[in-house]
Amino acid sequence: MMEQEQRLIKKYLAGNCTKEEQKAAMKILRRPEPSLLDEVAEEVWNELSTDEEPTIDSEALYKSIEDELGIGNPKTKTSSSLPWLYAACISFLAISAFFFFQQQSINNTPVQELIVKSMPAGQKSTIILSDGSKIILNSGSKISYPKTFTDTTRTxxxxxxxxxxxxxxxxxxxxxIANGLRTTALGTSFNINARGSICRVALATGKVIINNQNDTSKDLNTPHILAPGEALEVDSSSKTKRKFTFDPQSELLWKDGVLYFKNTSLEDITKRLELWYDVEFDFKGKTGLQKKYTGRFENASLKHVLDNISYAMNFEYFIQGKKITIINQP
Structure with a gap:
């Protein structure tokens, strides 16, 4: 019986009683003896307490509640008002303790150490994360991640x-997260290329699900699930997307130090070479930029690559430090 009454009082103080339960709680609170309320107060406090308890001046607390309820005057203070004083104290203690421990939790929450890795043009890096996952970071790229992942996420x-x-x-x-796209997997391997307005996700093994966080339109925001060999490309500028089967050589060989071009224009080739070798191209005349080239180079020098491409695409080049000038032949 006592336990039922305790549960009812706690429910009443929380404001969750039905009309019938409120009447029953009122009868209990009208009792002159405060023992039940004492037990409820102690139980509430024990539930909220931790190793570090806040210091509360109980006499000042009771006095302030008496004044607030208008029962501090001895002439007006009666035995019937005592339960209400106890009830108010329980509520006050619970609320005060809640906010105290919430603030302590916020103040004592350790700040996660964030690691940022940037690769300048001409360099690549292999990174092993705290969970054992491996990242191969391409030239001109940057990642950030927590030193230690949480128990629920790895982002x-x-x-x-x-x-x-x-x-x-x-x-x-x-x-x-790249260019507003969130690519999520449990255990798999995939490539992400997010440069400019275009983000392309190519799946090698396993499965991934992709969500567009930047666009709320139904078309772009529809989640996509990729199977091995499939890729999704989203252009945030033109608001377009396409899903297709990709060529593993053109998408994935870069991580093994292989430059691969398949029907690639000279303009796009030079953009790749700028990142790969940390150089800058200058064109004398804009003709021939859309000529196509197919070729493969494994750990090759820049001169070796340019010698082969210039012969096939009929242009001359000059190297001055990190600047390369291309002169297209008629």
Whole structure:
């Protein structure tokens, strides 16, 4: 019986009683003895207490509540008002303790250490994360990630291009945010290229789900699930997207130090070479920029690459430090 009354009083103080329960609680609160309320107060306090308890001046607390309720005057103070004083104290203690411990929790929450890795043009890097997942970061790219992942998530932010080989963990999905796209996987390998307004996700193994966080339109915001060999490309500028089967050589060989071009224009080739070798191209005349070239180079020098491409595409080039001038032949 006592336990039922305690539960009812706590429910009443929380404001969750029905009309019938309120009447029953009122009868209990009208009793002159405060023992039940004492027990409820102690139980509430024990539930809220931790290793570090706030210091509360109980006499000042009771006095302030008496004044607030208008029962501090001895002439007006009666035994019937005592339960209400106890009830008010319980509520006050619970609320005060809640906010105290909430603030302590906020103040004592450790700040996660964020690691930022940037790769300048001409360099690549392999990064092993705390969970064992591996990232190969391409030239001119940047990632940020927590030094230690939480118990529920593994989230990476990417600018540029990277290949991810993710360790499987069903309890902690692995997410990469790039150009507003969130690519999520449990354990898989995939490539993301996010440069300019275009973000392309190419899946090598496993499965991923992709959500567009930047666009609320139904068309672009529809989640996409990729199977191995499939890629999704989203252009945030033109608000377009396309899903297609990709060529593993053109998408993934960069991580093994292989430059591969397949029907690639000279303009696009030079953009790749600028990042790959940390150089800058200048064109004397704009003709021939859309000529196409197919070729493969493995750990080759810039001169070797340019010698082969210039012969096939009929142009001359001059190297001055990091600046390369291309002269197209008629």
């Amino acid at each position: 990476i932010t990417l600018e540029g291009e990277a290949f991810f080989d993710v360790v499987k963990d069903k309890t902690r999905p692995f997410s990469v």
